[in-house]
Amino acid sequence: MERVRALLEVALVQHDQRLPLRGEFRIRTNVLLYSTKTFKVAPTSWSVIYSNKYKGEVSIPDNPIQIADAALYLESAKPSLGITDPYELTQTQFTAAVNLLKAEHPLIKKYWDLASQEISLFQNGAVVVGAAWPYQTSTLKAAGAPVNDTIPKEGATGWADTWMLAANAPDPNCAYKWMAYMSTPKIQAEDAISYGETPANTLACPIMNTLEKGGCAAYHATPRSRISRPSSSGRHRSPRVTTERTTALALLNGNRPGRRSPGNTKCPSVK
DSSP states (O other): OOHHHHHHHHHHHHTTTTEEEEEEEEEEEEEEEEETTTTOOOSSSSSGOOOOTTOOEEEEETTTTTHHHHHHHHHHOOOOOOSSSTTTTHHHHHHHHHHHHHHGGGGGEEEHHHHHHHHHHHHTOOSEEEOHHHHHHHHHHHHTTEEEEOOOOOOEEEEEEEEEEEESSSOOOHHHHHHHHTTSHHHHHHHHHHHHHESSSSSGGGHHHHHHHTTHHHOOTTHHHHHEEOOTTTTTOHHHHHHHHHHHHHHHOSTTOOOOOOOOOOOOOOO
């Protein structure tokens, strides 16, 4: 609880000083999606998307986070590069990641812009492996496609969808109440299952499993999942930190004695 209280105080100071406040809502994990027809056993490394063995049968997102994905793989594949954070690279490390992506280019069937594009590629058998989100996996499985996903031994990148509170918001208490409500385990669980992403609040896990058997593991919400996201300390931030921050935001409900709280303090009830 000391960690939670500390995060709460930081959040309150941020708003007292008219700084924007951010609350993590859900995490989008970049998983390795694969055809179970091609892979009888789940791949254990991201190396498969860089392998000539699957030339023309690989799909990855058309976005800059692929540089971080490549760096995360190289952290283990080439330890001599000294990569400790895939989001904070030296010029040498950055060049190595970019060169890996250039070498990968001839292997790519499609750089997808929309999840639906990758779903179609797996449905028609055009690709057998690729970087994806859990949403593609759940959609394909629901359609009966022979696929599964995994987080390889190197870990996985991802990003957080967040609620933002403007520095000069006229009704901050209402915003706090909304963030608190959206951070509760039940709402987090319902959203995770519906949207196909990982909840920021790990207390949502048991509820997810009642909504969908194995839902917590399917959306990589278990504590053992290594999701690497940006950190100002230059180290991998763990999902535990996200959970604590969400809990801190849940405590931001209503007025706090001595804190400046302009605007309407009566908000519409949330059921």
